[in-house]
Amino acid sequence: MRAPLSELPVLIDDVGIDARDVRILSGVTLALGAGAPTVLIGPNGSGKTTLLRLVMGLLAPSAGRITWGGRDRTDGRRLAIVSQRPVMLRRSAFANVTYALGAAGMPRACRARRAEELLARVNLSVQAARPARRLSGGEQQRLALARALARDPEVLCLDEPTASLDPANTKAVEEIVTAIAASGVKVVMATHDLGQARRLAGDVVLLAGGRICERAPASRFFSSPATPEAAAFVRGDLVI
Numbered sequence: 001m002r003a004p005l006s007e008l009p010v011l012i013d014d015v016g017i018d019a020r021d022v023r024i025l026s027g028v029t030l031a032l033g034a035g036a037p038t039v040l041i042g043p044n045g046s047g048k049t050t051l052l053r054l055v056m057g058l059l060a061p062s063a064g065r066i067t068w069g070g071r072d073r074t075d076g077r078r079l080a081i082v083s084q085r086p087v088m089l090r091r092s093a094f095a096n097v098t099y100a101l102g103a104a105g106m107p108r109a110c111r112a113r114r115a116e117e118l119l120a121r122v123n124l125s126v127q128a129a130r131p132a133r134r135l136s137g138g139e140q141q142r143l144a145l146a147r148a149l150a151r152d153p154e155v156l157c158l159d160e161p162t163a164s165l166d167p168a169n170t171k172a173v174e175e176i177v178t179a180i181a182a183s184g185v186k187v188v189m190a191t192h193d194l195g196q197a198r199r200l201a202g203d204v205v206l207l208a209g210g211r212i213c214e215r216a217p218a219s220r221f222f223s224s225p226a227t228p229e230a231a232a233f234v235r236g237d238l239v240i
């Protein structure tokens with residue numbers, strides 16, 4: 001049997017994206033390889049979600065090129081995303097995961113056991129039988145992570161996964177993300193939480209106005225930002 005084709009590296013080369021007649025990403029060049037999480041930061045509307053959707057193959061470039069493992073197309077099977085506001089199916093937490101496993105092509109007979117493993121991995125075993133839509137915000141985020149893992153992704157995109165969570169739930173999600181990254185999954189994450197970027201990022205990409213202002217290893221980004229925009233961001237000034 002042939003090994004599955006790798007989606008990595010994802011190479012984004014001078015990409016522009018237009019929505020109707022507005023350019024929402026411009027001149028974006030970025031290489032995503034295996035390794036520690038890449039964290040996207042930047043003001044509202046700077047293009048973080050758009051860039052994640054590009055990486056997922058959900059948006060086609062209007063200019064430039066993107067390749068996955070050297071190929072112009074991806075079937076998306078080993079790419080997963082947890083969106084900014086995940087929508088739960090009107091079923092139990094357990095059934096949300098078995099549904100995702102079915103969608104990922106897992107034979108029915110194997111799904112229950114794998115769903116239990118995934119729910120354990122996100123600390124939701126106790127809540128397995130509860131209606132997913134009745135779970136707390138933090139629990140729903142963890143369930144969304146379990147559903148994304150059902151695809152056995154090579155690249156996992158997370159769009160502000162802790163945006164409305166309290167510190168305890170944020171910590172729980174961060175621990176799961178750290179474990180996922182340590183297991184070899186390439187995590188690409190958008191966040192407005194600079195503390196989270198410091199805690200999780202291998203490298204940081206600062207977006208503003210649909211362009212990349214700066215990309216650097218996290219330690220350098222935070223200790224000696226090279227651009228005025230990044231310096232202002234790190235200081236906590238408003239960047240518009």
Ligand SMILES: Nc1ncnc2c1ncn2[C@@H]1O[C@H](COP(=O)(O)OP(=O)(O)OP(=O)(O)O)[C@@H](O)[C@H]1O
Pocket residue numbers: 019020022024042043044045046047048049050051
């Ligand atoms: N389909 C679309 N049609 C028109 N404009 C769009 C479309 N999708 C995104 N945009 C615009 O592109 C810009 C970037 O949006 P995007 O959602 O990527 O920003 P973001 O950095 O994720 O912001 P936030 O921090 O608020 O989530 C915004 O100005 C948005 O209004």
Ligand SMILES: [Mg+2]
Pocket residue numbers: 048049050084159190
């Ligand atoms: Mg967004």
